[in-house]
Amino acid sequence: MKGTIAPGPGPTQNTGLRLAQLSRRIGGRMVLAGIDLAVKPGECVALLGPSGCGKSTILRLIAGLDSPDGGSILLAGRDITALAPGRREVAMVFQSYALYPHLSVERNLSLGMELRGVSRQRRQQEADRVLDMLQLGNFRDRKPSELSGGQRQRVALARALLRRPQVFLLDEPMSNLDAQLREELRPQLREILCAGEAPVVYVTHDQQEAMGVADRIGVLQGGILQQCGTPQELYNSPANVVVASFIGRPQINLLELGDGSLVGIRPEHLHPVKEGGLPVRVLNREWHGANQQLTVSSRHGQLRWTTGAAQPINDQLRLGWQAEHEHRFDQATGQRRNA
């Protein structure tokens, strides 16, 4: 039953998505520099980074809405780098959802099929399939303006699912929703995305979301893919200072030791010690119920420290950490030193 809507020239066996040395320059500025990324069938990779890091550009290049200045894109075993967007069999969920505002939910889903000459019965069948999957059956006659933000997002998702594409591209699909709804929708989104065989590329600037939805996360900054790995890999052994600072909240502490290296200690890995360690003074204390977050000053500057809510705080505080929790980076290059 798969791939019958838009039978493409490619093989039906999806071999995933592969970006090789992809680069893009806009107005003399290097937006993307040599991106290598492979996404397996059925795998969801989140591209995580601050705004302007080039993550949306990658999606646009994969979709064919923008052309790379170098490198190639392989999808399901064929080189699509120079292929017209409509021939690539990609489906994209835009940040704004890009629902056609003048059409009902059902028309939003079926117009594309209609124009491609799919029979009425088949259109109905396909629309029913995704409407059911996303529990949108009751909204089929509504206009997008008559839907809530979460419902619109589901319609956009339904429209993407309907096409049974070779790859799903999602550009900040949650950023227009409020925080609570986002958390509710995350498991649902993950379930839907992982159900299929198509690889998924998910762009976000929210690390919680990336960790909640993706199998692997690629951290992008300055147009360079800093590291790509499972959330655990990124957290436990960040490849450089950028990744270490980007993954984990509150941010990792970076201590200058004066020997040309930086030591990174996560706030949650600091603990009070009787002897030795760093003598610190508490500057600020936030109590969060399950834990408390403190800002302390030490001879290495200010440190962030997360500890249990019951931890007594006194003046004669010394903080230490276990060697296994220590991340060492080269101070000049920011790259990880220890294996």
Added chain:
Amino acid sequence: MSSQPCHRSGSRLRISLVILLLLWSLAPMLWQLYSSLRTPESLLAGLAGLGGGWTLINYTAVLQANPPFWRYLLNSSVVGALSTLLTLALAIPCAYSLSRRGGLLKVVVGGGLLAAAVFPYVLLFLALLQVARQLGLANNLLALCLPYAGLSLPLAVLLLQAAFADMPVELEENAILERFTLWQRLRWILLPLMAPSVVSTGLLVFLFSWNEFPIALTWLSRSELQTLAPAMARIAGSSVFTVPFGPFAAATVLGSLPLLALLLIFQRQIVAGLTQGAIKG
């Protein structure tokens, strides 16, 4: 918008202002309507003649003239409709491609269009007459569409370009990914959403062609081909010794009926088109 009740004196002031505005804009038209329904004698008699003197004679006069007045209405409608269609057919693709381009070309073309749009076209009509003679377009009703479309094109392209630029680009990009052709994207996505702008632009073109005088006067000399504006001028100057107020007023009323009908049909789109850009979302 808050829904709190208006202060009473404020709302009274507002109503008076609205009435004043209506009087200001409607009074000339009502005056014409009044004049068209009066006998010539009662029009000249001043207040004394207010009692009697109601008549349809002015209407029968213009409708039974040779050629009858509806002939001019028909001519103007045909020329107006064709000019509008021609202008839109040319302006929509122009505006689309211009809105999808950036850089120097857009600036140069945009500036050129603006210059052409504000150029007083009356300065061109002698040259256009020459063109009409050379190409044998004189006394051809449909040929009138050519200068009309040509003169309306710059403004139409500018207006539609702004409307295209207002369309969220993701809508079209999603359609591209769904394998819509360019024509399908225009037909099913962009133009339906731009309907207000397209309608307002079309109406502007239609109005221009409906009211245009010098070109229509000089290109068409056979009376059964004439459009409304020159025909009305002919009625006004038909008598050497008197001004035929009554028939002229009747012609004005008849001549504005089709416009009124168009405005009523497209009322919603026109208002939306005029306020577009002001409110989004």
